[in-house]
Amino acid sequence: MRHRRGGALALTPRNLDPDQCLILLHDKGSTVRWQPVSPTLVTHLRDHAEQRGAAASGGQLLRFTNGDPITTRRYDHLFTRLGNHLPWVATQQISIHWLRHTTLTWVERNFGYAVARAFAGHTNNNGDSATTTYTRASIHEIASALAALTGEPHPTEVSLATGPLAGISIRNQLPGQVTSIGTGGAMAAVKVSVEGAELTAAITKEAAADSHLEVGSSVMALVKSTEILRSRRLQDERGSEDFVKKV
Structure with a gap:
């Protein structure tokens, strides 16, 4: 809107x-x-x-x-x-x-x-x-x-790794499993099931191939901590009311 x-x-x-x-x-x-x-x-x-x-x-x-x-x-x-x-x-x-x-x-x-x-x-x-x-x-x-x-992670803000990573600024590393891989012109949309949610990561088709990703692969979904914190804060502000009604 x-x-x-x-x-x-x-x-x-x-x-x-x-x-x-x-x-x-x-x-x-x-x-x-x-x-x-x-x-x-x-x-x-x-x-x-x-x-x-x-x-x-x-x-x-x-x-x-x-x-x-x-x-x-x-x-x-x-x-x-x-x-x-x-x-x-x-x-x-x-x-x-x-x-x-x-x-x-x-x-x-x-x-x-x-x-x-x-x-x-x-x-x-x-x-x-x-x-x-x-x-x-x-x-x-x-x-x-x-x-x-x-409150929904955006594909451009979600990265994937084949295992836990150390020494990076992204603090939210969520273990999950690939549930589907859809390919477009140059990109691949990889859906990952994590505890309590499903995330989508937009990565290049080359990156998906190099990582040998397939349905069932175990991965780490990397989500920026600022994004998670802001989403949680917004949920707290909303309380139990509908967002449009509250604003």
Whole structure:
């Protein structure tokens, strides 16, 4: 929901990279960028495309139940319709703009201005200050913020090793077992079952081959400690309430 309307409505199935959990957005001003998304969201987008005919046609991804592309009017009135079924949505005046603003406010407070700016897809222009011009966030920093926000490790933030490693800065080394390996153009999406969860790591196909990974292989999933700590803190802030309701 942090994306502008034009970028969302312009999505096609070809704009999804499920291996790395990225989507290609075409924003206003002819801006094109890869945006990290959660594994849950990319899975639902793929299912939506399959169920509503977008995958077969290759056209607009978001569609009505009858398979027709969703219109701007329907997109704009989505939360009006939700408010008819969920009174708290109407009471708190929840909207796509509200979700975008709330998300970016949280990202800026926890990860800084540069990450929030990149998270929102803001690009440099002639009106930017020198500080803004030279303060930029990488896609990995955006993915870290997303992982902390959603509580789901992002594939670009998960590495794999065939055994425990010493002398590295990543402190969370989780033993697990490979459950599936999916390959794309240059990348491999390796799903690993760890205690109480399943993680996905996006690595190159060459790395997967060099490590002799296969279903059933024992590996160590390496997840940044800052990502884990931020995710846990966010869960504590949420308590037992739904995140949207609490914010």
